[in-house]
Amino acid sequence: MPPAPNRSAGRTATRPIRWPDPDELAARAHVVTLPLRVRFRGVAEREVLLLDGPAGWAEFSPFLEYDDAEASAWLRCAVEAGWDGFPAPIRSSVPVNATVPAVTAADVERVLASFDAAHTVKIKVAERGQTLRDDVARVAEVRRLLPDAALRIDANAGWTHDEALAALEAIGPLGLQYAEQPVAGIHGLRELREEVRRRGWGIPIAADESVRKESDPLAVARAGAADLIVIKAPPLGGIRRALRIVAEAGLPAVVSSALDSSVGTRAGAALAAALPELPYACGLGTVSLFEADVCRNRYEARGGQLDLRPVAPDPELLERHRAGRERRDWWLARLRRCGELLVKDA
Ligand SMILES: O=C(O)CCC(=O)C1=CC=C[C@@H](O)[C@@H]1C(=O)O
Numbered sequence: 131m132p133p134a135p136n137r138s139a140g141r142t143a144t145r146p147i148r149w150p151d152p153d154e155l156a157a158r159a160h161v162v163t164l165p166l167r168v169r170f171r172g173v174a175e176r177e178v179l180l181l182d183g184p185a186g187w188a189e190f191s192p193f194l195e196y197d198d199a200e201a202s203a204w205l206r207c208a209v210e211a212g213w214d215g216f217p218a219p220i221r222s223s224v225p226v227n228a229t230v231p232a233v234t235a236a237d238v239e240r241v242l243a244s245f246d247a248a249h250t251v252k253i254k255v256a257e258r259g260q261t262l263r264d265d266v267a268r269v270a271e272v273r274r275l276l277p278d279a280a281l282r283i284d285a286n287a288g289w290t291h292d293e294a295l296a297a298l299e300a301i302g303p304l305g306l307q308y309a310e311q312p313v314a315g316i317h318g319l320r321e322l323r324e325e326v327r328r329r330g331w332g333i334p335i336a337a338d339e340s341v342r343k344e345s346d347p348l349a350v351a352r353a354g355a356a357d358l359i360v361i362k363a364p365p366l367g368g369i370r371r372a373l374r375i376v377a378e379a380g381l382p383a384v385v386s387s388a389l390d391s392s393v394g395t396r397a398g399a400a401l402a403a404a405l406p407e408l409p410y411a412c413g414l415g416t417v418s419l420f421e422a423d424v425c426r427n428r429y430e431a432r433g434g435q436l437d438l439r440p441v442a443p444d445p446e447l448l449e450r451h452r453a454g455r456e457r458r459d460w461w462l463a464r465l466r467r468c469g470e471l472l473v474k475d476a
Pocket residue numbers: 171227228229252284286338386387388389412413414415416
């Protein structure tokens with residue numbers, strides 16, 4: 131058995147992970163296709179590989195376009211969850227936000243109706259093919275429906291510096307908790323943040339892609355490029371690694387989902403529950419964007435809070451949403467390649 135790839139998982143590490151061999155991974159894998167209620171990240175359904183691990187269920191669902199190097203961090207996270215389990219929580223529930231994809235203003239009410247309570251709402255903006263007018267209309271509609279909610283926007287690096295300034299000037303008066311990755315790159319974030327401060331707009335800047343897609347997730351903090359960071363356990367290689375990154379970054383952190391099923395969302399909640407400070411609602415409400423899930427008792431927030439109950443898929447739902455043979459083979463091949471990459475790098 132090769133050594134575990136991470137023997138220094140931070141303050142919550144207790145023991146090395148027993149690294150499963152490729153045959154064991156494949157034998158424990160279930161591939162499902164889950165339809166979404168509303169398109170998100172340009173997709174109408176989400177393919178997910180679940181692992182029935184000895185320590186619990188785990189999710190490996192890197193987005194389809196990710197290469198093996200990027201996807202292998204997601205497998206590392208899944209093996210941590212399925213073979214090592216979650217670190218000890220320090221809270222029994224976590225606050226979550228509702229998430230509004232880049233829908234028309236007319237569709238906002240229907241999307242919000244999927245969430246049990248929305249004290250905080252994240253709204254997608256800067257969608258390709260749309261205009262600033264669409265963004266303003268969408269955010270204004272959320273504000274009209276929820277006058278007291280905290281609102282945040284996420285541009286997924288879709289604006290240039292000047293576009294971001296124009297957008298923040300237009301949307302800012304509606305009241306923003308923060309703006310997530312308005313522009314691309316660490317340098318771009320820092321320049322924008324400085325200009326937003328110079329203009330006295332008081333809109334904090336959050337980094338997402340500049341944390342999860344950079345080779346050095348701490349570079350944002352060192353560069354003073356953001357007021358807070360968005361963290362997702364899968365791209366950061368697991369919960370314990372994410373905890374360590376937050377500790378070293380020294381910035382407030384918002385835990386977010388990677389558009390996971392209930393199984394992966396439970397791992398996100400475990401990360402949020404183990405963080406020493408949790409100043410913001412977490413982007414872990416996304417199970418509500420799914421038309422179907424693998425659990426009967428879907429892992430959704432009640433009253434804006436997710437409790438830390440155990441989550442396990444229902445065999446009948448796993449069967450009902452089982453991916454076709456071709457997609458299953460594709461995922462199993464990806465699982466094997468990523469597993470081999472991790473063992474090689476260990
Ligand atoms: O943070 C949320 O409210 C929900 C999660 C979310 O927005 C995302 C999940 C998965 C992929 C990302 O494109 C997206 C994000 O950019 O934060």
